[in-house]
Amino acid sequence: MTDASSVSGDNTPVIIGVGQYSERVGEAGYEALSYMDLAGRALAAAIADSAASEPVSPAIDTLAAIRAFEMSRPDRAPPFGAASNVPRAIAKRVGADPKRAILTPTGGQTNQQLVGEFATAIAGGESQCAVIVGSEAISTVLALSAKGEKPDWSEEVDGDYEDQGFGVEGMMEHALFAHGATGAIPLYALAENARRAKQGKSLQEYRRDIGELFAPFTKVAAANPHAAAPVERTAEELAEVTERNRIVAEPYTRMTVARDQVNQAAAIIIASAGTARALGVPKDKWVHIHAVSAATELMLSSRPDLSANPASIASVEAALARAGKSMAEIEHIDFYSCFAIPVFNQMDHFGLSADDPRGLTLTGGLPFFGGAGNNYSAHAICEAVQAARTDRGSYALVGANGGWMSKYATGIYSTDPADWSASDRFEKLPMADNGVPLGKGPTGSAVVETYTINNAKTGSVAVWLGRNEAGERVCGNVDLSHEPTRKAFEGGQPFGLTLTVEQDDKSRNIGRVA
Template sequence: MTEIADNTPVIIGVGQYSEKVGQTGYEALSYMDLAGRALSEAIADSAAEGNVADAIDTLAAIRAFEMSRPDRKPPFGAANNVPRAIAKRVAANPERAILTTTGGQTNQQLVGEFASNIAAGESQCAVIVGSEAISTVLALSAKGEKPDWSEEVEGDFEDQGFGVEGLMEPALFAHGATGAIPLYALAENARRAKLGKGLDEYRRYIGELFAPFTKVAAANPHAAAPVERSAEQLATVTERNRIVAEPYPRMTVARDQVNQAAAIIVASAGLARDLGVSEDKWVHIHAVSAATELMLSQRPDLSANPASIASVEAALERSGKSMADMRYIDFYSCFAVPVFNQIDHFGLTADDPRGLTLTGGLPFFGGAGNNYSAHAICEAVQRARGDRGAFALVGANGGWMSKYATGIYSTEPADWSANDRFEKLPDATDAVPAAIGPFDHAKVETYTINNAKTGSVAVFLGRNDAGERVCGNADLTHEATRRAFENGDPFGVQLNITQDENGRNIGRLS
């Protein structure tokens, strides 16, 4: 085999760390401590003879959920300098320290960006690391405990900002679709409408999709909910498996109550040799592609996510492989619809013998905030090492199917001499225009009934008489309107629209 060029980027170490409230050895670790443990695991995983921590020149810290929006503050505090606080825990002092933007695609995209930097000679060793301690925060808060997780760490760092501008949907937020669950439910119901399926039948599809995921989670020591469940258990609505937003039962949405951390170390082949990292540990990055979708309310097809498909196709094309060549797959699975989008397009099935997750998926392994796909990449690296020559694909999703990044990995060498294996795809330009000003009628394209603590609200997206995209609330106090929405089949109906005192659009059947 031809000698691998010194500036070829390779993954030399991956690490995961987790803990569960109440289990033996539980320490109630902070975000920073969990991340430090994962990075220590990654350094140990490299089995280097030299000092990997000293060699780290770049460290990117993935934003924890509670640091991901301007209006959120970590309840127990956090480091003033998150990346250097993590670096300090392994005695590293990188030249470049980064606090990333928000988004579940970020870690996968950074693998591509850092690999490209290494190929260009701008870096030698880069780390991507993140953590969540939401389960501990909730458990301690419930007991009235408030530890101090704040710390002052010196040194400069790049704060890349929250990066949520493209995720803001003011009109939808104003009508009660204020979080990921109802926003994904709008897309999910649009797919259901396209298929012409009723609620119970479609929930069964979701159960059949996710039942194999639970089997993987049950065997994963880092899984937050390691319990194998049948499709029927996942699909059947019970008091414990209540509808959180139509059509989603609670068990089929991303589980954010986790204490999990993961880290990835990317180095140049030359440095890996200098550090004494055996080539048996090297995993090559064959392609990374990143794409940004239109805002949810702007998408011509509310059920579809063409940017994510384009990202996967671009990565496959650059790697010279097809989906059939992927022996290991992890499609981002915060909800069913991002997975359905992929398998619909590539002609896969829920019972694909390869499986569609490497971790167990976000509802069962756990939705470790913006950092979930770092866990998937860790698993992909370990699979590739154990099955030499096999290829693994990781698809990472951010926002409300707003951003997507895809990575392809193998122990087979990848030629980075042209430094063209990382690609950002152009943005779509076919946005549906939003209505400006009041309107009298709307034809429903999709909807959800969001069951929040403050009560149930029916949110819809549709078109006005001018064909512009509109959103509003169905009036559930109106009997005919309530029946149409609660029965799950308001698609295509025309609503008469009035505006309430808060400027919200209220729709009623004639």
């Protein structure tokens, strides 16, 4: 434990307030709030949570708005419109006028990484009070669209802001996209099946593993008032393939993938210790930031081990090292759980089990609490802060994931004081340089490393990744009209098979069992 006298400096960053807001379609009090209104409610809740005796809003000098899912691609636009200046629209709802307003890049790790960036700025005297806030209203958008309603959520808001761009460049898997793996579900499924192959398990066995992992998550979600699906389920319910729990992409059933139909918002307020004192924030509200680390992974198609995510492990290890803690000394854990494999990767490395008495989620996880786009981990940080306040002197860890295990950021929190005098508690890790080259042009043959059968609305598409004779990574589709090939892939064990590969008239690689 750090001596409190060594961190009494006015520039020590502390979290002083966290807030969440949510609503579920059709329930009592449902207002069909817009993105901006949800975010404003969450920020108002965070301000109230600080219990400050002086107004907090005028002290906010920096506000970062997490880019909503429907604003996260250059070819998409919110169907009901949005504010012309998202961060200042949110600030306006609580009477704040920050000097610096930011619209963040895409990535579920963004909010956790920003904690480190803003804490560093505060420790360096560049900021006094910073806010991270985001929201999603996808459930309301779908519900109103289904009824033919189209409210106008657009608004013109003056003032400058930093648009940090979409930030998707390192996630553009063009070769995979061309073969039908165009979204998170099939891309994660490719990694998941690579792990299944490594473990030598059947589809049924592996689905059971996923069910056993996520059943405890549903119990947490069932007790969380902000959860989108607060229903406790058994491992059997999650694993069994039924009409209601269909396969969305092998090996995933519908209930075990991230739930994007949510109306949720979360906000985090970080201030210097001097500002916290000036605002009259009680000391029992202060939560210290002991470490934040951020890492970027190789593109999925170039990873040497398709089942692994070493950048995420490096991020967690770096944060633990800087905090001076082992995983055994962390009392509260939230691993990003859009799919099973980001959690499994941490479990495999740290020797954790699905029935770890600490639990592996603080919210209930993305398939059950809900999580769309980029803002889930803000909710996890809110829960970590509350856990640290309740269990004083304990340590909470939040692991935040972006893209297809493309980016990762880890934060460690406690009411124990953290010494920021050296401004060295936030670290960006270097990216690996051992990527596998991607084969170009006709390849002749390839050995299958992993695959998925993606059941999209437009039909089922089987996608594989493998190595050609030169050792290059190759991706392609499966010729499901070829009976031996179809049986091999639908049977769930095509790993290690050699495919004869030909290109079709769209330059796609089509593989058949040789």
